[in-house]
Amino acid sequence: MAMPLDRSLISGLPAFAGLAAGDLDGILAAARSSRFAKDSEIFAQATEAESFFLLLSGHIRVVRTTPDGEQVIARYINEGELFGIAVAMGQKNYPATAVAAVDCVVLCWPNAAWPGLQSQFPAFGANAYQTIGSRLQDTQARVVEMSTQQVEQRIASAVLRLIQQSGRKTEGGVEIDFPITRQDIAEMTGSTLHTVSRLMSAWEEEGIVRSGRQKVTVTNPHALMLVAENRRRK
Amino acid sequence: MAMPLDRSLISGLPAFAGLAAGDLDGILAAARSSRFAKDSEIFAQATEAESFFLLLSGHIRVVRTTPDGEQVIARYINEGELFGIAVAMGQKNYPATAVAAVDCVVLCWPNAAWPGLQSQFPAFGANAYQTIGSRLQDTQARVVEMSTQQVEQRIASAVLRLIQQSGRKTEGGVEIDFPITRQDIAEMTGSTLHTVSRLMSAWEEEGIVRSGRQKVTVTNPHALMLVAENRRRK
DNA sequence: CGTGCGTTTGATGCATATCAAACTCTGTGG
DNA sequence: CCACAGAGTTTGATATGCATCAAACGCACG
Numbered sequence: 252m253a254m255p256l257d258r259s260l261i262s263g264l265p266a267f268a269g270l271a272a273g274d275l276d277g278i279l280a281a282a283r284s285s286r287f288a289k290d291s292e293i294f295a296q297a298t299e300a301e302s303f304f305l306l307l308s309g310h311i312r313v314v315r316t317t318p319d320g321e322q323v324i325a326r327y328i329n330e331g332e333l334f335g336i337a338v339a340m341g342q343k344n345y346p347a348t349a350v351a352a353v354d355c356v357v358l359c360w361p362n363a364a365w366p367g368l369q370s371q372f373p374a375f376g377a378n379a380y381q382t383i384g385s386r387l388q389d390t391q392a393r394v395v396e397m398s399t400q401q402v403e404q405r406i407a408s409a410v411l412r413l414i415q416q417s418g419r420k421t422e423g424g425v426e427i428d429f430p431i432t433r434q435d436i437a438e439m440t441g442s443t444l445h446t447v448s449r450l451m452s453a454w455e456e457e458g459i460v461r462s463g464r465q466k467v468t469v470t471n472p473h474a475l476m477l478v479a480e481n482r483r484r485k
Numbered sequence: 486m487a488m489p490l491d492r493s494l495i496s497g498l499p500a501f502a503g504l505a506a507g508d509l510d511g512i513l514a515a516a517r518s519s520r521f522a523k524d525s526e527i528f529a530q531a532t533e534a535e536s537f538f539l540l541l542s543g544h545i546r547v548v549r550t551t552p553d554g555e556q557v558i559a560r561y562i563n564e565g566e567l568f569g570i571a572v573a574m575g576q577k578n579y580p581a582t583a584v585a586a587v588d589c590v591v592l593c594w595p596n597a598a599w600p601g602l603q604s605q606f607p608a609f610g611a612n613a614y615q616t617i618g619s620r621l622q623d624t625q626a627r628v629v630e631m632s633t634q635q636v637e638q639r640i641a642s643a644v645l646r647l648i649q650q651s652g653r654k655t656e657g658g659v660e661i662d663f664p665i666t667r668q669d670i671a672e673m674t675g676s677t678l679h680t681v682s683r684l685m686s687a688w689e690e691e692g693i694v695r696s697g698r699q700k701v702t703v704t705n706p707h708a709l710m711l712v713a714e715n716r717r718r719k
Numbered sequence: 720c721g722t723g724c725g726t727t728t729g730a731t732g733c734a735t736a737t738c739a740a741a742c743t744c745t746g747t748g749g
Numbered sequence: 750c751c752a753c754a755g756a757g758t759t760t761g762a763t764a765t766g767c768a769t770c771a772a773a774c775g776c777a778c779g
Binding site for chain 1: 551611619624
């Protein structure tokens, strides 16, 4: 794209908080933007990391595939977040695959630009490191969850996180604002689509959620919190 | 401690690779060293992070405790590793508790020294970030493991990791060189001490390990790898 | 020599995976 | 515009891995 990117694209993002207008222009000068159609791969696990990314719009699913083909969803990326920042962790290859959950627009920098950006705009680097740090915390919290809680609580927690981070208010509830299947939720929680389906049906009976094909709406977040904490009276 | 620390303490450590002798002195000038007796806490989960650390000798167990008192071992820290580096992740509090698994000696820097060290010795900062990055990868790999493998494979993988990272060669095998209980291994793998005990007894029958009170020796690492990959003929 | 912590082993139960099959959208092509 | 195909979902029946409950054992240390 020959057209220079406008700084208003990123000026409001937390990743760029505290940077001057001129700094933003400098950072954008090294970037280019691209579109990715729904279900296309932005990068693939184990391939050489050549770029790092920022999601401008859409939602991205980050997936790890095991040697025998099982998939685990590491996380969803929301608008405004950095992803694929292997370069900041000193990793040569991408540790996972990134797939567009809907049509997406991303900013993309060549890894070669990282050292310069990092030293020239320390606040930018610090934000990236903070992103990595909070992902480490999230991931460790997930290990604790998988070690100590049972499936129903884990699924409830996962759905709550999804609506907190990617929720869209509608009449009668908060909806996950990208298409998500029972299988996806199973891959986020170490469970199976059958179990997810059964539990969601039960929650629907209780008036906690409403759900359909690739769609989940939480109608009673408080009740779902009680489920997550295993405090609901059955 | 009034006595200046000698740079030979850290010159051989990977965390300080590529730093000049003068740099090492500068880094050490901001540090002090302390001893921690076996089973004492170096820092506690959720308390304000005031310092970051480097383990000079011994072994440290990093533990997360849930609201209802269950414990999960996040990792073991080996000699030469940084730990408690909340400051590098922009976290105000320690996310876990660090306990000396044996008597330990650690270097300790006040968090206030971080920005200066980071900017003055970029290689030092880069090493810290790489440490965080590889811990994120490890933790994500653990999530995948917990999602896709069953207990026997997870325990076998955990024991293999322990002997790779903290193994000591003895006659007849490689031994984990700090005291570790069945309960500890259970807390690393999301299992119970009963299950760990049963499996280790079975492995001992098969001549894969020898184990006793707070002690595990792997006599046949290859066979244990087969167990970890679920390839052993039963 | 006793006391307690770590370990072993057996019996039982349950949460959740697995196997199986039918059902229902939703988008597509004739 | 309708019919079909395929993907996603639901629901039932069965199986099983591992936790839980329970008790005894043995070594190490005071």
